[in-house]
Amino acid sequence: MSDLRWAVVGTGGISRRTVPDLRAVPGCAVTSVVSRDQARADAFAAEWDLPRAFGDLTTALSSDAFDAVYIGTPHPTHYVLAKAAMEAGKHVVCEKPLTMSSVEAAELADLARDRGVLLLEAMWMSFSPAVRRVLEVIGSGEIGEPRLLQAGLGFAVPAHARRYWEADLGGGALYDMGVYSLTLADLVLGDVASIDVVGDVQADGVDLEDTVTLRYAGGGTASLMTSIVTFIPPRGWIGGTKGSIDLGERLFSPESLRIVLGRPPEPPHVRDEAFPLEGSGYLPMFRAAAEAIRAGEVEHPWHPHARTVRIQELMERIRVALSG
Ligand SMILES: NC(=O)c1ccc[n+]([C@@H]2O[C@H](COP(=O)([O-])OP(=O)(O)OC[C@H]3O[C@@H](n4cnc5c(N)ncnc54)[C@H](OP(=O)(O)O)[C@@H]3O)[C@@H](O)[C@H]2O)c1
Structure with a gap:
Protein backbone atom coordinates (compact mmCIF):
# COMPACT_ATOMS: atom_id res chain seq x y z
CA MET A 1 0.00 0.00 0.00
CA MET A 123 21.93 16.12 -3.72
CA TRP A 124 22.10 12.33 -3.39
CA MET A 125 25.72 12.56 -2.19
CA SER A 126 24.52 14.03 1.13
CA PHE A 127 22.42 10.88 1.71
CA SER A 128 24.99 8.32 0.56
CA PRO A 129 25.73 5.84 3.38
CA ALA A 130 29.46 6.18 2.58
CA VAL A 131 29.34 9.96 2.94
CA ARG A 132 27.35 9.65 6.18
CA ARG A 133 30.12 7.29 7.37
CA VAL A 134 32.79 9.86 6.37
CA LEU A 135 31.10 12.37 8.64
CA GLU A 136 30.87 9.77 11.43
CA VAL A 137 34.58 8.91 11.14
CA ILE A 138 35.52 12.58 11.19
CA GLY A 139 33.18 13.21 14.14
CA SER A 140 34.84 10.36 16.06
CA GLY A 141 38.20 12.11 15.77
CA GLU A 142 39.81 9.05 14.14
CA ILE A 143 41.59 11.04 11.40
CA GLY A 144 42.12 14.04 13.68
CA GLU A 145 41.16 17.51 12.52
CA PRO A 146 40.25 17.57 8.80
CA ARG A 147 42.48 20.17 7.11
CA LEU A 148 42.77 19.35 3.42
CA LEU A 149 40.18 18.19 0.89
CA GLN A 150 40.58 17.41 -2.78
CA ALA A 151 37.67 16.54 -5.04
CA GLY A 152 36.97 16.52 -8.74
CA LEU A 153 34.53 15.47 -11.42
CA GLY A 154 34.60 16.08 -15.13
CA PHE A 155 34.33 14.57 -18.55
CA ALA A 156 34.50 15.65 -22.18
CA VAL A 157 30.80 16.24 -22.79
CA PRO A 158 29.70 15.52 -26.37
CA ALA A 159 28.30 18.42 -28.41
CA HIS A 160 24.86 16.80 -28.70
CA ALA A 161 24.33 17.03 -24.91
CA ARG A 162 22.92 20.52 -25.39
CA ARG A 163 22.16 21.45 -21.81
CA TYR A 164 25.88 21.35 -20.91
CA TRP A 165 26.81 23.72 -23.74
CA GLU A 166 23.99 26.24 -23.96
CA ALA A 167 23.92 29.19 -21.57
CA ASP A 168 20.10 29.30 -21.71
CA LEU A 169 19.95 25.70 -20.49
CA GLY A 170 22.33 26.38 -17.58
CA GLY A 171 25.42 25.09 -19.42
CA GLY A 172 28.87 24.73 -17.88
CA ALA A 173 30.80 22.50 -15.51
CA LEU A 174 30.37 24.26 -12.17
CA TYR A 175 26.59 24.12 -11.76
CA ASP A 176 26.33 20.59 -13.10
CA MET A 177 29.39 18.82 -11.66
CA GLY A 178 31.33 21.29 -9.48
CA VAL A 179 28.33 21.40 -7.17
CA TYR A 180 29.27 17.93 -5.84
CA SER A 181 32.80 18.87 -4.76
CA LEU A 182 31.57 22.11 -3.21
CA THR A 183 28.93 20.19 -1.26
CA LEU A 184 31.47 17.66 0.03
CA ALA A 185 33.77 20.48 1.16
CA ASP A 186 30.84 22.21 2.85
CA LEU A 187 29.91 19.00 4.68
CA VAL A 188 33.45 18.52 5.97
CA LEU A 189 35.00 21.97 6.33
CA GLY A 190 32.11 24.39 7.00
CA ASP A 191 32.22 28.13 6.35
CA VAL A 192 34.29 29.54 3.49
CA ALA A 193 36.69 32.40 4.25
CA SER A 194 38.15 33.04 0.77
CA ILE A 195 38.10 31.73 -2.81
CA ASP A 196 40.68 31.61 -5.61
CA VAL A 197 39.62 30.50 -9.07
CA VAL A 198 41.31 29.81 -12.38
CA GLY A 199 39.55 28.39 -15.40
CA ASP A 200 38.21 28.75 -18.89
CA VAL A 201 34.92 30.42 -19.53
CA GLN A 202 33.29 31.17 -22.88
CA ALA A 203 32.03 34.62 -23.85
CA ASP A 204 28.44 33.44 -23.24
CA GLY A 205 29.33 32.59 -19.62
CA VAL A 206 29.48 28.79 -20.04
CA ASP A 207 32.44 27.62 -17.92
CA LEU A 208 34.48 24.84 -19.51
CA GLU A 209 36.92 24.11 -16.71
CA ASP A 210 37.30 25.41 -13.15
CA THR A 211 40.03 24.94 -10.57
CA VAL A 212 38.92 26.38 -7.24
CA THR A 213 40.89 26.75 -4.01
CA LEU A 214 38.83 27.56 -0.95
CA ARG A 215 40.10 28.55 2.47
CA TYR A 216 37.71 27.73 5.30
CA ALA A 217 37.05 29.79 8.40
CA GLY A 218 38.12 26.84 10.57
CA GLY A 219 41.53 26.74 8.87
CA GLY A 220 40.97 24.01 6.26
CA THR A 221 41.66 24.21 2.54
CA ALA A 222 39.86 22.55 -0.38
CA SER A 223 41.16 22.13 -3.91
CA LEU A 224 38.41 21.33 -6.39
CA MET A 225 38.35 20.74 -10.14
CA THR A 226 35.55 20.36 -12.62
CA SER A 227 35.37 20.32 -16.40
CA ILE A 228 33.17 19.65 -19.42
CA VAL A 229 36.22 19.28 -21.70
CA THR A 230 38.60 17.07 -19.69
CA PHE A 231 38.15 13.79 -17.85
CA ILE A 232 38.61 14.25 -14.11
CA PRO A 233 38.20 11.05 -12.08
CA PRO A 234 35.21 11.38 -9.73
CA ARG A 235 37.27 11.12 -6.58
CA GLY A 236 37.47 12.82 -3.24
CA TRP A 237 40.09 12.76 -0.51
CA ILE A 238 40.16 14.25 2.97
CA GLY A 239 43.36 14.71 4.94
CA GLY A 240 43.32 15.14 8.71
CA THR A 241 45.98 15.60 11.38
CA LYS A 242 46.06 11.83 12.13
CA GLY A 243 44.96 10.21 8.87
CA SER A 244 42.96 10.42 5.69
CA ILE A 245 39.79 9.18 4.02
CA ASP A 246 39.69 8.33 0.31
CA LEU A 247 36.18 8.26 -1.15
CA GLY A 248 36.93 5.80 -3.97
CA GLU A 249 35.83 6.22 -7.56
CA ARG A 250 32.28 7.57 -7.28
CA LEU A 251 32.38 10.95 -5.62
CA PHE A 252 28.61 11.52 -6.01
CA SER A 253 27.69 8.18 -4.42
CA PRO A 254 30.77 6.33 -3.12
CA GLU A 255 30.81 2.53 -2.92
CA SER A 256 33.94 2.31 -0.81
CA LEU A 257 36.09 4.25 1.62
CA ARG A 258 39.77 3.81 2.46
CA ILE A 259 40.79 5.09 5.86
CA VAL A 260 44.54 5.44 6.36
CA LEU A 261 46.08 6.22 9.74
CA GLY A 262 49.68 6.66 10.69
CA ARG A 263 52.83 8.67 10.72
CA PRO A 264 55.73 7.94 8.33
CA PRO A 265 58.11 6.17 8.37
CA GLU A 266 55.93 3.69 10.28
CA PRO A 267 53.81 1.60 7.89
CA PRO A 268 50.30 3.07 7.69
CA HIS A 269 47.25 1.32 9.04
CA VAL A 270 44.84 0.89 6.14
CA ARG A 271 41.16 -0.01 6.48
CA ASP A 272 38.73 -0.42 3.58
CA GLU A 273 34.99 -0.17 4.08
CA ALA A 274 32.43 -1.18 1.45
CA PHE A 275 29.05 0.44 0.83
CA PRO A 276 27.08 -1.54 -1.78
CA LEU A 277 24.74 0.74 -3.70
CA GLU A 278 21.02 0.53 -3.02
CA GLY A 279 19.44 0.66 -6.46
CA SER A 280 21.40 3.12 -8.54
CA GLY A 281 22.37 5.07 -5.42
CA HIS A 300 15.92 17.37 5.65
CA PRO A 301 18.70 17.87 8.19
CA TRP A 302 21.21 15.97 6.02
CA HIS A 303 20.77 18.47 3.20
CA PRO A 304 19.09 21.54 4.70
CA HIS A 305 17.95 24.61 2.77
CA ALA A 306 20.79 26.64 4.29
CA ARG A 307 23.38 24.39 2.61
CA THR A 308 21.67 24.61 -0.75
CA VAL A 309 21.58 28.42 -0.51
CA ARG A 310 25.23 28.56 0.69
CA ILE A 311 26.45 26.45 -2.23
CA GLN A 312 24.43 28.58 -4.68
CA GLU A 313 26.14 31.69 -3.23
CA LEU A 314 29.55 30.07 -3.61
CA MET A 315 28.84 29.16 -7.24
CA GLU A 316 27.83 32.76 -7.92
CA ARG A 317 31.08 34.02 -6.40
CA ILE A 318 33.10 31.51 -8.42
CA ARG A 319 31.30 32.49 -11.61
CA VAL A 320 31.96 36.18 -11.01
CA ALA A 321 35.62 35.45 -10.26
CA LEU A 322 35.93 33.34 -13.44
CA SER A 323 34.38 35.99 -15.66
CA GLY A 324 36.30 38.83 -14.06
N1 LIG B 1 21.76 13.39 -9.71
C1 LIG B 1 22.33 12.96 -10.82
O1 LIG B 1 23.00 11.92 -10.85
C2 LIG B 1 22.11 13.71 -12.09
C3 LIG B 1 22.58 13.19 -13.28
C4 LIG B 1 22.28 13.87 -14.46
C5 LIG B 1 21.57 15.06 -14.40
N2 LIG B 1 21.15 15.54 -13.20
C6 LIG B 1 20.38 16.80 -13.14
O2 LIG B 1 19.10 16.55 -13.71
C7 LIG B 1 18.68 17.65 -14.49
C8 LIG B 1 18.29 17.16 -15.88
O3 LIG B 1 19.39 16.54 -16.48
P1 LIG B 1 19.19 15.50 -17.70
O4 LIG B 1 20.56 15.06 -18.07
O5 LIG B 1 18.17 14.49 -17.38
O6 LIG B 1 18.66 16.52 -18.81
P2 LIG B 1 17.98 16.22 -20.21
O7 LIG B 1 17.93 14.76 -20.47
O8 LIG B 1 18.62 17.11 -21.22
O9 LIG B 1 16.50 16.84 -20.00
C9 LIG B 1 15.61 16.39 -19.07
C10 LIG B 1 14.19 16.66 -19.50
O10 LIG B 1 13.79 17.96 -19.07
C11 LIG B 1 12.62 18.33 -19.79
N3 LIG B 1 12.67 19.77 -20.06
C12 LIG B 1 11.90 20.71 -19.48
N4 LIG B 1 12.20 21.92 -19.91
C13 LIG B 1 13.18 21.77 -20.82
C14 LIG B 1 13.88 22.69 -21.63
N5 LIG B 1 13.64 24.01 -21.60
N6 LIG B 1 14.80 22.20 -22.46
C15 LIG B 1 15.06 20.88 -22.50
N7 LIG B 1 14.41 19.95 -21.74
C16 LIG B 1 13.49 20.41 -20.91
C17 LIG B 1 12.59 17.46 -21.02
O11 LIG B 1 11.50 16.58 -20.86
P3 LIG B 1 10.14 16.87 -21.63
O12 LIG B 1 10.53 17.16 -23.05
O13 LIG B 1 9.38 15.63 -21.45
O14 LIG B 1 9.49 18.06 -20.98
C18 LIG B 1 13.91 16.72 -20.98
O15 LIG B 1 13.81 15.44 -21.53
C19 LIG B 1 19.81 18.69 -14.45
O16 LIG B 1 19.48 19.72 -13.56
C20 LIG B 1 21.02 17.91 -13.93
O17 LIG B 1 21.87 18.68 -13.08
C21 LIG B 1 21.41 14.89 -12.06
Missing part, protein backbone atom coordinates in the same frame (compact mmCIF):
# COMPACT_ATOMS: atom_id res chain seq x y z
CA SER A 2 1.49 3.37 -1.05
CA ASP A 3 0.91 6.46 1.05
CA LEU A 4 3.04 8.77 -1.12
CA ARG A 5 2.26 9.23 -4.81
CA TRP A 6 4.93 10.86 -6.97
CA ALA A 7 5.01 12.57 -10.34
CA VAL A 8 8.21 12.69 -12.32
CA VAL A 9 8.67 16.00 -14.17
CA GLY A 10 10.78 15.68 -17.34
CA THR A 11 11.26 12.63 -19.54
CA GLY A 12 15.03 12.85 -20.06
CA GLY A 13 18.16 11.07 -18.86
CA ILE A 14 17.97 11.53 -15.10
CA SER A 15 14.26 10.71 -14.85
CA ARG A 16 14.95 7.36 -16.50
CA ARG A 17 17.70 6.63 -13.97
CA THR A 18 15.79 7.66 -10.86
CA VAL A 19 12.30 6.17 -11.41
CA PRO A 20 13.34 2.62 -10.37
CA ASP A 21 14.92 3.91 -7.13
CA LEU A 22 11.97 6.16 -6.30
CA ARG A 23 9.40 3.41 -6.78
CA ALA A 24 11.55 0.99 -4.75
CA VAL A 25 11.10 3.08 -1.58
CA PRO A 26 8.52 1.39 0.66
CA GLY A 27 5.24 3.32 0.59
CA CYS A 28 6.15 5.30 -2.53
CA ALA A 29 4.45 4.90 -5.91
CA VAL A 30 5.24 6.78 -9.10
CA THR A 31 1.76 7.46 -10.43
CA SER A 32 2.41 10.20 -12.99
CA VAL A 33 4.76 11.80 -15.47
CA VAL A 34 4.71 15.44 -16.52
CA SER A 35 6.23 16.54 -19.82
CA ARG A 36 6.00 19.62 -22.04
CA ASP A 37 4.58 17.32 -24.69
CA GLN A 38 1.68 14.86 -24.39
CA ALA A 39 3.21 12.30 -26.77
CA ARG A 40 6.43 12.20 -24.76
CA ALA A 41 4.46 11.91 -21.52
CA ASP A 42 2.41 9.03 -23.01
CA ALA A 43 5.56 7.23 -24.19
CA PHE A 44 7.26 7.61 -20.80
CA ALA A 45 4.13 6.42 -18.96
CA ALA A 46 3.93 3.37 -21.24
CA GLU A 47 7.63 2.60 -20.77
CA TRP A 48 7.38 2.76 -16.96
CA ASP A 49 3.80 1.58 -16.60
CA LEU A 50 2.54 4.80 -14.96
CA PRO A 51 -1.22 5.38 -14.68
CA ARG A 52 -1.21 9.11 -15.54
CA ALA A 53 0.58 11.09 -18.27
CA PHE A 54 0.34 14.88 -18.34
CA GLY A 55 1.39 16.98 -21.33
CA ASP A 56 1.38 20.24 -19.37
CA LEU A 57 2.26 21.30 -15.86
CA THR A 58 -0.86 23.33 -15.06
CA THR A 59 -3.23 20.43 -15.70
CA ALA A 60 -0.94 18.11 -13.76
CA LEU A 61 -0.74 20.37 -10.72
CA SER A 62 -4.50 20.88 -10.56
CA SER A 63 -5.03 17.11 -10.45
CA ASP A 64 -5.09 14.93 -7.35
CA ALA A 65 -3.01 12.19 -9.00
CA PHE A 66 0.12 12.78 -6.89
CA ASP A 67 1.34 14.31 -3.61
CA ALA A 68 4.96 15.04 -4.52
CA VAL A 69 7.06 15.83 -7.59
CA TYR A 70 10.57 14.82 -8.54
CA ILE A 71 11.91 17.45 -10.96
CA GLY A 72 14.46 16.13 -13.47
CA THR A 73 14.71 18.97 -16.00
CA PRO A 74 17.52 21.41 -16.98
CA HIS A 75 18.67 23.71 -14.15
CA PRO A 76 17.10 27.02 -15.30
CA THR A 77 13.63 25.43 -15.31
CA HIS A 78 13.84 24.25 -11.68
CA TYR A 79 12.79 27.50 -10.02
CA VAL A 80 9.54 27.93 -11.94
CA LEU A 81 8.59 24.24 -11.70
CA ALA A 82 9.37 23.92 -7.98
CA LYS A 83 7.54 27.17 -7.18
CA ALA A 84 4.42 26.12 -9.11
CA ALA A 85 4.45 22.67 -7.50
CA MET A 86 4.73 24.04 -3.95
CA GLU A 87 2.04 26.65 -4.62
CA ALA A 88 -0.19 23.72 -5.61
CA GLY A 89 0.59 22.07 -2.27
CA LYS A 90 2.93 19.39 -3.65
CA HIS A 91 6.17 18.31 -1.97
CA VAL A 92 9.27 18.83 -4.11
CA VAL A 93 12.49 16.91 -4.65
CA CYS A 94 14.35 18.84 -7.34
CA GLU A 95 17.55 17.97 -9.17
CA LYS A 96 20.79 19.78 -8.42
CA PRO A 97 21.48 22.63 -8.58
CA LEU A 98 18.15 23.70 -7.08
CA THR A 99 18.19 27.02 -8.95
CA MET A 100 20.49 29.29 -10.95
CA SER A 101 20.78 31.86 -8.12
CA SER A 102 20.95 31.98 -4.32
CA VAL A 103 18.08 34.49 -4.24
CA GLU A 104 15.82 32.02 -6.04
CA ALA A 105 16.93 29.18 -3.76
CA ALA A 106 16.20 31.23 -0.64
CA GLU A 107 12.81 32.22 -2.05
CA LEU A 108 11.90 28.58 -2.65
CA ALA A 109 13.00 27.69 0.90
CA ASP A 110 10.70 30.43 2.28
CA LEU A 111 7.85 29.15 0.13
CA ALA A 112 8.33 25.58 1.44
CA ARG A 113 8.05 26.90 5.01
CA ASP A 114 4.98 29.01 4.15
CA ARG A 115 3.21 26.10 2.47
CA GLY A 116 4.39 23.41 4.88
CA VAL A 117 5.74 21.16 2.12
CA LEU A 118 9.09 19.42 1.79
CA LEU A 119 11.63 21.07 -0.49
CA LEU A 120 14.77 19.02 -1.06
CA GLU A 121 17.57 19.57 -3.56
CA ALA A 122 18.33 16.10 -4.97
CA TYR A 282 19.42 7.49 -5.33
CA LEU A 283 17.34 5.28 -3.07
CA PRO A 284 18.68 6.52 0.30
CA MET A 285 17.83 10.10 -0.73
CA PHE A 286 14.29 9.22 -1.81
CA ARG A 287 13.75 7.17 1.36
CA ALA A 288 14.90 10.15 3.45
CA ALA A 289 12.58 12.46 1.48
CA ALA A 290 9.61 10.15 2.09
CA GLU A 291 10.41 9.96 5.82
CA ALA A 292 10.68 13.75 6.02
CA ILE A 293 7.31 14.20 4.26
CA ARG A 294 5.64 11.73 6.61
CA ALA A 295 7.14 13.57 9.59
CA GLY A 296 5.76 16.89 8.29
CA GLU A 297 9.25 18.37 7.73
CA VAL A 298 9.89 21.11 5.16
CA GLU A 299 13.60 20.28 4.85
